[in-house]
Amino acid sequence: MTVGLFVPCYIDQLYPKVGRDTLEVLEKAGCKVVFLQDPLCCGQPMANSGYESKTRDFEKPFLKVLPEVDYLVTPSASCSYHLSHHLLKPFVAAEELAKVKELTEFLHDIIGPDKIHASFPYRVGLHLSCHGLRGLNLGTPSELKVPYYSKIEKVLAAVDGLDLVVPSKADECCGFGGSFAVFESAVSVKMGCDKMKTMSGAEVSYVAATDMSCLMHLEGVFRAEESTMKVMHIAEILNAGA
Amino acid sequence: MFNRRKNKLMKGTHANLSKGFITGSEKTDWHNNALWFLRAKRDMQRDTIPDWEKLRATAAAIKDHTLSRLPEYLQRFEENAIKNGIQVHWAWDDAELREITASILRENNAKSVVKSKSMLTEECGLNPYLEKEGFDVVDTDLGERIVQLRKEHPSHIVVPAIHLKKEEVSDTFHEKMNTEKGNSDPDYLASAAREALRKDFMRADAAITGVNFGVAESGTVVVCTNEGNADMGVHSKKTVIHCMGMEKLVPGYKELAVFTRLLARSATGQPVTVFTSHYRKPRPETTEHIIIVNNKRTDIFEDPEFRQAMRCIRCGACMNTCPVYRRSGGHSYHHTVPGPIGSVLAPFYGKEKNKDLPFASTLCGSCNNVCPVKIDLAGLLYRWRQKLTDETSPDLSKKIGMDIGSKILKSRTTYSLATRAFRWVPGSVLQSGLNPWNVTAKNGHKERIFPDVPGESFREWYKKNQE
Ligand code: SF4
Numbered sequence: 001m002t003v004g005l006f007v008p009c010y011i012d013q014l015y016p017k018v019g020r021d022t023l024e025v026l027e028k029a030g031c032k033v034v035f036l037q038d039p040l041c042c043g044q045p046m047a048n049s050g051y052e053s054k055t056r057d058f059e060k061p062f063l064k065v066l067p068e069v070d071y072l073v074t075p076s077a078s079c080s081y082h083l084s085h086h087l088l089k090p091f092v093a094a095e096e097l098a099k100v101k102e103l104t105e106f107l108h109d110i111i112g113p114d115k116i117h118a119s120f121p122y123r124v125g126l127h128l129s130c131h132g133l134r135g136l137n138l139g140t141p142s143e144l145k146v147p148y149y150s151k152i153e154k155v156l157a158a159v160d161g162l163d164l165v166v167p168s169k170a171d172e173c174c175g176f177g178g179s180f181a182v183f184e185s186a187v188s189v190k191m192g193c194d195k196m197k198t199m200s201g202a203e204v205s206y207v208a209a210t211d212m213s214c215l216m217h218l219e220g221v222f223r224a225e226e227s228t229m230k231v232m233h234i235a236e237i238l239n240a241g242a
Numbered sequence: 243m244f245n246r247r248k249n250k251l252m253k254g255t256h257a258n259l260s261k262g263f264i265t266g267s268e269k270t271d272w273h274n275n276a277l278w279f280l281r282a283k284r285d286m287q288r289d290t291i292p293d294w295e296k297l298r299a300t301a302a303a304i305k306d307h308t309l310s311r312l313p314e315y316l317q318r319f320e321e322n323a324i325k326n327g328i329q330v331h332w333a334w335d336d337a338e339l340r341e342i343t344a345s346i347l348r349e350n351n352a353k354s355v356v357k358s359k360s361m362l363t364e365e366c367g368l369n370p371y372l373e374k375e376g377f378d379v380v381d382t383d384l385g386e387r388i389v390q391l392r393k394e395h396p397s398h399i400v401v402p403a404i405h406l407k408k409e410e411v412s413d414t415f416h417e418k419m420n421t422e423k424g425n426s427d428p429d430y431l432a433s434a435a436r437e438a439l440r441k442d443f444m445r446a447d448a449a450i451t452g453v454n455f456g457v458a459e460s461g462t463v464v465v466c467t468n469e470g471n472a473d474m475g476v477h478s479k480k481t482v483i484h485c486m487g488m489e490k491l492v493p494g495y496k497e498l499a500v501f502t503r504l505l506a507r508s509a510t511g512q513p514v515t516v517f518t519s520h521y522r523k524p525r526p527e528t529t530e531h532i533i534i535v536n537n538k539r540t541d542i543f544e545d546p547e548f549r550q551a552m553r554c555i556r557c558g559a560c561m562n563t564c565p566v567y568r569r570s571g572g573h574s575y576h577h578t579v580p581g582p583i584g585s586v587l588a589p590f591y592g593k594e595k596n597k598d599l600p601f602a603s604t605l606c607g608s609c610n611n612v613c614p615v616k617i618d619l620a621g622l623l624y625r626w627r628q629k630l631t632d633e634t635s636p637d638l639s640k641k642i643g644m645d646i647g648s649k650i651l652k653s654r655t656t657y658s659l660a661t662r663a664f665r666w667v668p669g670s671v672l673q674s675g676l677n678p679w680n681v682t683a684k685n686g687h688k689e690r691i692f693p694d695v696p697g698e699s700f701r702e703w704y705k706k707n708q709e
Binding site (some may be wrong): 013014016017023040046051053057134135142144153173176180181184185186192197216219220223225 | 612700
């Protein structure tokens with residue numbers, strides 16, 4: 001199975017380890033991984049700020065590689081959501097679009113949830129990033145009356161020693177929201193602080209999520225507040241200690 | 243007073259106004275919790291109905307159906323209401339609603355009015371207009387009475403005074419109604435208000451109500467309250483006026499039942515409102531009027547993307563769940579209807595002055611999931627962002643940032659040049675006030691810090707190790 005790996009711009013620059021861990025996890029899963037050099041960004045930072053018009057042509061490198069791979073995987077739920085619901089949607093048929101997968105979604109749906117073994121003997125609080133949860137249906141959002149399921153929990157179930165906690169309000173937004181974080185910084189930081197409080201109340205050592213963007217915001221708040229909690233992308237946990 | 247209130251509304255953007263709410267008071271956490279309490283109660287009520295999601299889908303479908311034949315249903319509603327002896331008026335905009343109301347009052351020699359909950363009359367500026375014209379208007383919903391006494395605006399469409407703590411209410415009542423100073427016992431305050439309102443009910447000449455639903459097959463208007471205040475006005479006054487937005491129609495009683503099951507559960511987590519009043523025929527010697535109001539609703543109706551916003555039954559659930567609303571308070575939205583649905587509606591009432599509102603959201607989508615009529619609120623906010631960027635004056639710094647960003651991210655050459663340059667910027671600069679990511683409180687306390695930039699990017703690592 002050939003998987004095209006899309007590493008979003010901010011992960012490339014600020015969290016390269018998440019890119020490396022994703023690559024290695026996909027290889028552990030038995031995929032032939034092709035790192036996609038050309039797509040640099042899904043266009044979401046501009047589009048969510050009202051400048052979708054400035055992301056014309058951003059689709060081109062994706063459209064070029066999509067027919068050449070079985071799946072296009074990215075360690076970012078919000079980028080994956082933006083690709084499948086906005087950037088590529090006008091250009092690609094539904095079944096081709098279904099090849100675009102966020103990492104945990106790919107592992108759960110395509111590889112099988114218990115295939116990735118790792119070891120991470122810590123207490124980890126799960127933050128359910130909005131675009132993954134409500135956009136990609138990675139689990140049950142607290143608002144809906146539907147049977148409980150969680151692709152993330154299933155994928156993490158095979159990690160040795162992991163003490164995974166889903167604290168109260170785990171699916172309340174962390175306050176990142178793209179350029180919202182800057183233009184609405186007061187509310188953004190307040191939301192981050194509140195997330196920090198529920199996580200520290202759950203006495204976790206790490207906060208994990210499908211999105212490094214949420215975690216970058218939370219890390220910034222933890223650091224300012226001198227919290228000892230660390231942030232960790234799902235890919236980092238899945239590639240730990242193995 | 244109308245102008246003063248308007249100015250107050252327009253001062254500042256959501257970002258600035260919310261800053262005031264968060265840093266200027268300890269109320270944020272309290273406000274957040276008070277609204278979350280409603281959301282939690284809503285979840286409990288949701289769980290009592292096995293087919294909840296089906297009920298929501300049905301409600302959305304009924305509204306879509308009704309909207310697709312709106313002229314027909316409006317006509318049927320009007321015919322039936324007239325048959326019942328009710329006088330029907332049509333108001334094209336807010337000014338017409340105000341004028342029609344005033345002329346009905348004048349024709350019936352009414353000087354004073356008791357009014358039950360109506361966000362529509364709030365939207366149309368009815369109170370200040372009537373006061374200016376010499377009428378005496380008393381809001382009889384307790385929350386609305388509190389904000390009226392304080393010369394404020396409701397901060398929420400269902401719980402209008404949710405931004406106030408009981409101590410503040412106590413101070414207002416002491417000042418305006420001479421209640422005991424410092425007594426902020428909610429029961430004491432509520433009964434003091436009730437006593438004063440009883441006198442207003444006795445004294446008034448006319449009653450005005452809002453409308454939750456208009457039933458086309460019978461010409462009935464349905465009003466849901468918890469305090470019975472609509473009934474007290476309607477049942478005791480000789481002149482009665484119901485103000486109804488034209489989107490409030492449902493075809494018949496069967497459809498109405500779907501909405502009465504959803505409304506209170508979504509709004510406050512009650513199985514049903516304490517009073518669900520059906521007003522169909524005037525009592526003997528009473529004149530009863532319905533004013534059907536457009537006020538931009540046809541603009542929304544005609545827009546294929548935004549038409550779904552007309553499904554809204556004003557339950558307020560999207561506000562209660564919104565993590566931004568809960569922390570920034572309703573007034574930070576500077577529009578009659580705040581929160582997610584308010585930000586979807588507001589640009590129809592002025593793109594330039596409300597252009598910040600669709601950005602006052604993280605697009606987390608929680609509102610979509612609680613909305614009983616399944617409006618794609620986050621999707622509509624996203625659409626507004628694109629439209630408003632095209633159609634209003636740009637924020638230059640943002641525009642330049644987006645220009646540069648998109649150029650850098652479009653080609654590998656510019657990306658690699660720009661990112662190499664980025665790596666040269668010392669951490670001390672990236673973590674200073676020059677970078678808008680870093681947030682520092684007024685007292686110098688750091689609130690968010692930019693991450694340390696690693697030595698090499700993923701691409702650089704990949705080049706070295708894999709290629
Ligand atoms: S948009 Fe939906 S949730 Fe919000 S007030 Fe209207 S009906 Fe209620």
